[in-house]
Structure formats: C-alpha cells, structure tokens
Amino acid sequence: MREWVIAELRVIPLGTATPSVSPYIAACLDVIKQAKGISYQLTGMGTIIEGPLAQVLELVQKVHEVPFTKGAQRVVTLISIDDRRDKQVTAEDKVKAVS
Amino acid sequence: MREWVIAELRVIPLGTATPSVSPYIAACLDVIKQAKGISYQLTGMGTIIEGPLAQVLELVQKVHEVPFTKGAQRVVTLISIDDRRDKQVTAEDKVKAVS
Amino acid sequence: MREWVIAELRVIPLGTATPSVSPYIAACLDVIKQAKGISYQLTGMGTIIEGPLAQVLELVQKVHEVPFTKGAQRVVTLISIDDRRDKQVTAEDKVKAVS
Amino acid sequence: MREWVIAELRVIPLGTATPSVSPYIAACLDVIKQAKGISYQLTGMGTIIEGPLAQVLELVQKVHEVPFTKGAQRVVTLISIDDRRDKQVTAEDKVKAVS
Numbered sequence: 001m002r003e004w005v006i007a008e009l010r011v012i013p014l015g016t017a018t019p020s021v022s023p024y025i026a027a028c029l030d031v032i033k034q035a036k037g038i039s040y041q042l043t044g045m046g047t048i049i050e051g052p053l054a055q056v057l058e059l060v061q062k063v064h065e066v067p068f069t070k071g072a073q074r075v076v077t078l079i080s081i082d083d084r085r086d087k088q089v090t091a092e093d094k095v096k097a098v099s
Numbered sequence: 100m101r102e103w104v105i106a107e108l109r110v111i112p113l114g115t116a117t118p119s120v121s122p123y124i125a126a127c128l129d130v131i132k133q134a135k136g137i138s139y140q141l142t143g144m145g146t147i148i149e150g151p152l153a154q155v156l157e158l159v160q161k162v163h164e165v166p167f168t169k170g171a172q173r174v175v176t177l178i179s180i181d182d183r184r185d186k187q188v189t190a191e192d193k194v195k196a197v198s
Numbered sequence: 199m200r201e202w203v204i205a206e207l208r209v210i211p212l213g214t215a216t217p218s219v220s221p222y223i224a225a226c227l228d229v230i231k232q233a234k235g236i237s238y239q240l241t242g243m244g245t246i247i248e249g250p251l252a253q254v255l256e257l258v259q260k261v262h263e264v265p266f267t268k269g270a271q272r273v274v275t276l277i278s279i280d281d282r283r284d285k286q287v288t289a290e291d292k293v294k295a296v297s
Numbered sequence: 298m299r300e301w302v303i304a305e306l307r308v309i310p311l312g313t314a315t316p317s318v319s320p321y322i323a324a325c326l327d328v329i330k331q332a333k334g335i336s337y338q339l340t341g342m343g344t345i346i347e348g349p350l351a352q353v354l355e356l357v358q359k360v361h362e363v364p365f366t367k368g369a370q371r372v373v374t375l376i377s378i379d380d381r382r383d384k385q386v387t388a389e390d391k392v393k394a395v396s
Contacts, residue, residue, distance in 0.1 A: 008144040010179075012210060012274060015217035015383075019185050019272035022196040029197055042198060043142045044190020045107040045179060053361070057354050064350070064378065073383040074217035076210060078276075079376040080109075080144060080177075081361065086118050086312075086370040091143020097121040098128055099141060111309060111373060114284075118312035118371035152262070156255050163251070163279065172284040173316035175309060177375075178277040180262065185213075185271040206342040208377075217383050220394040227395055240396060241340045242388020243305040243377060248341075278307075278342060278375075284316045289341020295319040296326055297339060 005053045005083040006091045009060060010046035013072035024067040031066055035059045041091065046078070048091050053083065104152045104182040105190045108159060109145035112171035123166040130165055134158045140190065145177070147190050152182065201250045203281040204289050207258060208244035211270035222265040229264055233257045239289065244276070246289050251281065302350045302380040303388050306357060307343035310369035321364040328363055332356045338388065343375070345388050350380065 009032075013024045029047065032040050038051040038059055049056055064077045082094075089097075108131075112123045128146065131139050137150040137158055148155055163176045181193075188196075207230075211222045227245065230238050236249040236257055247254055262275045287295075306329075310321045326344065329337050335348040335356055346353055361374045379391075386394075 006143055008142075012212065014210065014212065014219060015215065016213055017215075019183055019213035020196075021212060022193075026197040041143070042194050043107075043144075044105055044140070044147050044193045045142075045145075045181065048143050053358060057358055061350060061354055064380065068382060074379075074381040077376075077378040077380070078179075079374075079378075081374040081376075082144065082371075083361065083374070084118055084371040085365060094121075094143045095141050097119075098125040111311065113309065113311065113318060114313055114316035116312070116314075120311060152259060156259055160251060160255055163281065167283060173280075173282040176277075176279040176281070178275075178279075180275040180277075181272075182262065182275070183272040184266060204341055206340075217381055218394075220391075224395040239341070240392050241305075241342075242303055242338070242345050242391045243340075243379065244342075246341050276377075280342065282316055292319075292341045293339050295317075296323040 003052045004050065004088055005056055005081050006094070007049050007056050007082070008046045008080040009049055009063060010078040011063060011067060012076040013067040014074040014076060016072060024070055024072060027070055028063045028066045031063050032059065050091060053081070056081070102151045103149065103187055104155055104180050105193070106148050106155050106181070107145045107179040108148055108162060109177040110162060110166060111175040112166040113173040113175060115171060123169055123171060126169055127162045127165045130162050131158065149190060152180070155180070202248065202286055203251045203254055203279050204292070205247050205254050205280070206244045206278045207247055207261060208276040209261060209265060210274040211265040212272040212274060214270060222268055222270060225268055226261045226264045229261050230257065248289060251279070254279070300349045301347065301385055302353055302378050303391070304346050304353050304379070305343050305377040306346055306360060307375040308360060308364060309373040310364040311371040311373060313369060321367055321369060324367055325360045325363045328360050329356065347388060350378070353378070
C-alpha cells in the first residue's frame with residue numbers, strides 16, 4: 001500500500017494592515033500548485049493536500065514561509081494530518097463514505 | 100450587515116472498535132442537514148458551516164452529542180470560526196478571492 | 199457523573215496594526231476569569247478551560263466578541279473540546295497519566 | 298535573531314480499543330523528550346514544543362509514527378505553529394504578556 005496522508009493546511013498572517021489576507025493566501029496557493037506528487041483542493045477554511053507524509057510536511061514548511069516573503073512578520077500555520085493505514089482512503093472517498 | 104460566520108466543524112470519536120468512523124460522521128451530518136438557517140459543505144477533513152454565530156454554536160453542541168448516542172464514549176470536537184465584520188464574505192467568496 | 203469537558207480556546211485577531219496581539223488576548227482572559235463554574239489555565243498557545251459543555255460554549259461566544267470591542271474587524275477563534283464520558287478526567291489528570 | 302517557533306502538537310489515535318489513549322501519548326512524549334534542541338511543555342490538550350521550524354517538523358513526523366508502532370491503524374495529528382519574526386518570543390513570554 002502506498003504511503004498516503006490527507007492533510008489540511010491553513011496559513012494565517014497576523015499584523016497585516018487589513019482584515020483581508022487573500023493576497024498572502026493566493027501566493028501560498030501558487031506554491032502548493034507547483035508541488036509535485038501532491039494533490040490539493042481549496043476550501044473556504046484552508047487547503048486539503050494529499051500525498052506522502054514527508055512531502056506534505058516539506059510543502060508545509062515552504063508554504064509557511066510565503067507570507068514572510070510578502071511582508072508579514074507573524075504567521076500562524078495550522079496543519080491537520082489524517083493518516084489511515086488499514087486501507088488507503090482519499091479525501092474524496094471520505095466525503096462519499098458519509099454523504 | 101447580517102451577522103454571519105464561516106466555521107469548520109470536525110467531530111472525532113475515540114475508542115471506537117475500528118479505524119473507520121464514517122457511521123458516526125454520517126449521523127452528525129444528518130443533524131447538520133436539518134439545522135435551519137445554516138448552510139453547509141462537506142470536505143475531506145470536516146464540514147464547513149455558515150450562519151449566525153449563536154446558531155452555529157448551538158449546532159456544534161448538538162452535533163457533538165451525536166457520536167455518544169451511537170455508543171462512543173469519548174469525542175474530540177474541533178471548531179474553527181472565521182468572523183469578518185468589515186464586509187460580509189461567504190466560504191465561496193473566500194475560495195474565489197484566492198483562486 | 200458530572201458533565202464536564204476539557205476545552206482549548208484560542209482567539210486570533212486579524213488585520214491588527216502590529217504582530218503583537220497581547221492586548222486583545224489579555225482582554226479575552228479577563229472575560230474568562232469572570233466566568234462562573236469554569237476553571238482555566240493559560241498556555242503558550244491558548245487557554246485550557248474546563249466545565250460543563252453548555253457553559254464552555256457560552257463562554258466561547260463571549261470571548262470571541264472581545265477583540266471586536268477593542269477594534270479588531272476579523273477574528274479567527276479555534277476551539278477544541280475533549281469530552282470523555284466513561285470516566286471523569288481533568289486536564290491535570292491527563293497530564294499526570296502520560297508524564 | 299535565532300530562528301525559533303512555538304508549536305503545539307497533538308496526536309490522536311483512532312480505533313483504539315478503549316477511550317483512554319494515554320499509553321500512546323506517553324510513548325509520543327518519550328520521543329519528544331529525546332529530541333535535541335527542542336524544549337517542550339505538556340498541557341492538558343497537547344504538547345507545546347519550541348525550536349527551529351525544520352527541527353520541529355522533523356519531530357512532528359517522528360512523533361506521528363509512534364502510535365502506529367504501538368498498534369494504532371489510524372492517527373490524526375494536529376500541529377499549530379506560531380512564528381513571529383519581528384522579535385523573539387517564547388511560550389513563557391507569551392503567557393507573561395497577557396497575565
């Protein structure tokens with residue numbers, strides 16, 4: 001079985017001039033889009049990313065840096081990893097299983 | 100401006116017999132579907148619910164009880180509330196703003 | 199058995215002028231301190247609050263409002279509830295059980 | 298300025314036979330204790346770990362594996378990173394700033 005985790009990533013820049021943080025998030029998303037071997041889906045509260053754990057955490061580290069490169073001085077990043085090893089499940093499978 | 104929050108709700112039953120918890124989550128979703136004045140969207144990591152804060156928290160309390168009624172003895176519930184009052188934004192607006 | 203949950207509460211004001219948000223958090227803490235029937239403990243990442251679920255959620259709603267009264271226009275509030283009904287456990291018990 | 302983040306780590310094994318998961322968490326804590334260059338503090342809801350981001354994420358990956366080595370088949374791991382670069386702050390500083 002392929003090693004595969006479902007994760008949710010949420011990056012929150014603090015101390016920005018305005019309540020809107022979408023320019024920061026759009027730049028984060030650009031980095032996620034370029035990640036090889038990772039699939040992603042944007043939601044209203046974060047981005048669901050799927051792939052091998054090591055690559056997911058590597059991507060987390062890269063994405064966490066993005067708001068700093070755009071001027072933020074403080075970033076709170078939330079990651080949630082769901083790792084099931086009795087059988088392989090995708091985010092899509094999980095949605096179907098309960099709908 | 101209408102009082103309106105975007106929230107993410109995730110219910111995790113612990114100590115269940117198997118790694119799959121979808122029967123519990125399906126029952127939670129049934130309660131969410133019946134909530135008046137709340138819109139929802141299922142993701143691979145939880146459910147995004149939108150509505151007035153008081154009603155969202157009322158629903159959280161109801162949904163948190165569901166796994167206990169189905170035999171779970173421990174439930175971890177995670178809630179994330181995004182409340183913006185300079186302008187009204189839906190989860191869909193947020194996705195569009197960064198895509 | 200007394201109904202009793204352990205929760206973690208974290209309030210993040212966005213779009214504040216500076217990276218420091220401690221004046222907002224201190225004001226939130228004042229509201230937590232005044233809550234009856236709730237015990238609390240401040241950590242480096244949030245506040246652990248313990249009490250009956252309904253009272254905990256009532257307090258969450260009050261605390262979430264605090265940064266708005268101090269000028270914030272967007273607040274992200276994270277709540278995590280750990281509710282165990284096979285036996286009553288406090289946050290202190292949980293720390294002792296694994297140390 | 299030394300690169301330094303405050304993080305909160307929480308590991309939740311699912312599908313364990315009983316609601317208590319403390320044997321799993323105690324084993325996770327053993328791994329955290331052995332990590333070099335990382336300071337930690339156990340709370341009622343997780344473990345606060347502090348150190349350079351790369352080392353923190355390396356530790357997260359190691360700790361996430363622990364419950365699987367003890368028989369769990371599904372693990373949900375939650376990480377929250379607070380990274381402030383305008384000045385260096387520890388978890389202890391943060392508690393003092395609002396108390």
